[in-house]
Amino acid sequence: MAYEPLNYKVFSKNSDPENEEFFRKLDSLFHDVYGMFSSLPPAGGDGGGGNFSIALVLICILDAIGKKKHEGSQRVIFNRVVQEMTWPCIDGHIGRCEFADIVYVEIRNILVHAAGVDDSRSWARPQNYKEPNLDKWNTIKPEFRHIEYIDTMQCWPKEWAIVENDKDGRKYIFNLAGLYYLTKELAKNYLIEKSEKMKIEGTATQSASTKS
Numbered sequence: 001m002a003y004e005p006l007n008y009k010v011f012s013k014n015s016d017p018e019n020e021e022f023f024r025k026l027d028s029l030f031h032d033v034y035g036m037f038s039s040l041p042p043a044g045g046d047g048g049g050g051n052f053s054i055a056l057v058l059i060c061i062l063d064a065i066g067k068k069k070h071e072g073s074q075r076v077i078f079n080r081v082v083q084e085m086t087w088p089c090i091d092g093h094i095g096r097c098e099f100a101d102i103v104y105v106e107i108r109n110i111l112v113h114a115a116g117v118d119d120s121r122s123w124a125r126p127q128n129y130k131e132p133n134l135d136k137w138n139t140i141k142p143e144f145r146h147i148e149y150i151d152t153m154q155c156w157p158k159e160w161a162i163v164e165n166d167k168d169g170r171k172y173i174f175n176l177a178g179l180y181y182l183t184k185e186l187a188k189n190y191l192i193e194k195s196e197k198m199k200i201e202g203t204a205t206q207s208a209s210t211k212s
Contacts, residue, residue: 006024008024019195026187055134063078065186086155088158088160102163106131133173134176138178145177
């Protein structure tokens with residue numbers, strides 16, 4: 001199965017170049033991440049597995065959607081957009097609010113905290129915690145560890161934690177395939193929201209023109 005693109009061309013049919021360009025850019029970023037999952041080697045040997053790069057691109061997408069939908073400080077916007085993600089709730093897994101704090105400080109802020117040299121980011125961790133581990137698959141069963149499968153799933157199994165504590169309770173482990181799925185699902189839902197609004201506005205305009 002090939003990559004499943006966002007349906008950004010729906011906006012070209014209705015002369016909405018701004019939204020068409022926005023979702024086209026998001027689609028390009030998702031397509032890049034898809035390629036990182038399918039073509040990069042496992043970490044070690046002749047280079048890394050691209051895990052940190054995958055996380056940064058996905059968080060960039062969350063930032064972009066958040067700025068489109070909400071107002072306020074960047075931290076507030078990021079927290080709000082994370083709350084809109086369809087989150088698998090199960091005992092023992094990290095919830096949305098804690099996830100937003102961990103990601104914002106430990107991953108997103110790497111961009112502005114000198115590649116992690118700034119120790120002020122460590123406040124988000126419990127005492128004695130090490131840096132988080134970014135894993136492409138984590139708890140996903142081996143037979144499902146294919147981005148082609150993840151990209152076309154209808155829902156995310158709640159037993160596949162997006163972020164959880166490791167067995168020793170000394171660091172967080174992120175499931176990047178899960179972050180990819182939930183971020184893309186959020187983008188799809190936002191695209192549908194914008195396209196439906198566009199249709200309603202178009203119908204209202206047409207109705208007003210007819211009456212006049």
